[in-house]
Amino acid sequence: MDELPRLPFDNPSVLGIAPEMLALQREGPITRVQTAGEDAWLVTRYDEVRTLLADRRLGLSNPHPEQSAKSAARRFMVALMFGDDHDTEAARHARMRTLLVPRFSTRRMRLMKTRIEQHVDELLDQMAAGTPPIDLHRALSFPLPTMVICDLLGVPLADRERFGQWARGTFDQSDNQHSANTFQQVVDYITELVARKRIEPGDDLLSELIAHKDGALSDAEIAHLGNAVLLFGYETTIVRIDLGTLLLLRNPAQRALLAEKPELAPAAVEEILRLGVGGKGSNAIIPRYAHSDITVGETKIRTGDAVMLAIGAANYDGRAFPDGDLFDLARHKPKSHLAFGHGVRHCIGRTLARIELTAVFERLFRRLPDLRLAVPEESLRWQEHRITGGFDEIPVTF
Numbered sequence: 001m002d003e004l005p006r007l008p009f010d011n012p013s014v015l016g017i018a019p020e021m022l023a024l025q026r027e028g029p030i031t032r033v034q035t036a037g038e039d040a041w042l043v044t045r046y047d048e049v050r051t052l053l054a055d056r057r058l059g060l061s062n063p064h065p066e067q068s069a070k071s072a073a074r075r076f077m078v079a080l081m082f083g084d085d086h087d088t089e090a091a092r093h094a095r096m097r098t099l100l101v102p103r104f105s106t107r108r109m110r111l112m113k114t115r116i117e118q119h120v121d122e123l124l125d126q127m128a129a130g131t132p133p134i135d136l137h138r139a140l141s142f143p144l145p146t147m148v149i150c151d152l153l154g155v156p157l158a159d160r161e162r163f164g165q166w167a168r169g170t171f172d173q174s175d176n177q178h179s180a181n182t183f184q185q186v187v188d189y190i191t192e193l194v195a196r197k198r199i200e201p202g203d204d205l206l207s208e209l210i211a212h213k214d215g216a217l218s219d220a221e222i223a224h225l226g227n228a229v230l231l232f233g234y235e236t237t238i239v240r241i242d243l244g245t246l247l248l249l250r251n252p253a254q255r256a257l258l259a260e261k262p263e264l265a266p267a268a269v270e271e272i273l274r275l276g277v278g279g280k281g282s283n284a285i286i287p288r289y290a291h292s293d294i295t296v297g298e299t300k301i302r303t304g305d306a307v308m309l310a311i312g313a314a315n316y317d318g319r320a321f322p323d324g325d326l327f328d329l330a331r332h333k334p335k336s337h338l339a340f341g342h343g344v345r346h347c348i349g350r351t352l353a354r355i356e357l358t359a360v361f362e363r364l365f366r367r368l369p370d371l372r373l374a375v376p377e378e379s380l381r382w383q384e385h386r387i388t389g390g391f392d393e394i395p396v397t398f
């Protein structure tokens with residue numbers, strides 16, 4: 001029998017979808033692949049990925065965890081999302097959404113928007129005052145989302161350097177010990193923060209959880225939710241600021257249009273989210289397990305099978321987005337991309353992430369009109385070993 005294709009697929013480019021992934025997408029919506037953990041179904045076309053994300057017969061939890069060896073990083077991520085126990089996933093996850101979603105209210109988002117725009121202006125002023133080459137990652141992409149998480153959780157800005165490396169450490173799949181040690185630091189930090197906020201509450205997410213139903217939630221439950229918000233809430237956005245900058249640098253006409261018409265920033269952000277896939281694209285795959293038998297076209301997925309939903313490939317699918325690989329600010333009523341997932345686990349922080357990215361891309365190319373890479377694009381290194389992927393530096397000049 002022929003060997004199954006093996007994830008992750010090599011990609012000669014630092015951006016975009018691996019050629020083998022696109023070839024499989026051309027052949028059909030779903031195919032059998034090998035992964036580091038186990039054989040799985042890989043779903044690559046937009047319609048099928050979207051439909052399966054909304055299908056309650058798929059879950060994050062593995063009905064047979066003993067059959068799959070996962071990195072510590074993956075186990076922490078799954079546990080943070082209450083997907084670590086097949087019997088309790090549905091109930092515990094629903095409770096997580098009930099508690100977290102209202103914390104991202106329109107009122108809070110509106111208040112945060114003004115602060116975020118001020119942060120971006122300050123960061124760009126500092127950048128412009130520096131002497132290039134400057135590392136855009138360090139000067140802009142990293143500081144902004146970490147500042148925003150400080151505002152959201154009510155922690156001093158000075159703590160950013162401390163927690164700023166924790167998402168990378170926790171989600172480092174190459175070193176289980178490093179991942180476990182880092183995650184412990186997160187747990188200790190948030191546990192202490194919750195204890196402090198019980199005594200001195202503020203206008204922040206943790207204080208609201210403490211006050212919920214007159215203090216009905218335990219410290220441990222609040223800390224679990226706080227850990228998730230901290231660890232999912234900044235690195236994801238850092239990576240998209242870097243990717244968005246690179247995508248616009250690759251597309252000078254679109255970048256000029258955006259600089260001329262900053263009101264196009266929301267459209268630019270949607271294209272950035274849709275096309276922003278780096279390296280081998282491992283961070284653009286949502287893993288699930290079948291909790292019942294499911295049929296996709298001719299294919300029967302059996303209970304317990306692993307299913308990889310390739311949201312990155314789906315977002316490039318020409319069936320859903322004509323000329324799918326083109327960055328196009330003028331797409332007419334495009335379908336909603338899947339960069340934030342879809343269905344019951346649709347990203348809770350998506351409005352906040354959009355506000356941050358819009359504030360950046362409304363301003364970046366107006367404030368620094370000559371912005372360009374200070375190194376060849378091929379020399380940038382995507383950090384494949386982290387679940388979140390990302391670059392460590394983006395040297396630029398202007």
Ligand code: HEM
Nearest residue numbers: 081232233236237240286339340341344345347348349353
């Ligand atoms: C551009 C930045 C971001 C991207 C691309 C992103 C992407 C995603 C995706 C794809 C999922 C679904 C995972 C799945 O279905 O298994 C998700 C879930 C989640 N995201 Fe985001 N995210 C971003 C920013 C944020 C921010 C800023 C926060 C919070 C401050 C956040 C909090 C969460 C949480 C708590 C979940 C879990 C939802 C659940 O399991 O029901 N994310 N995110």
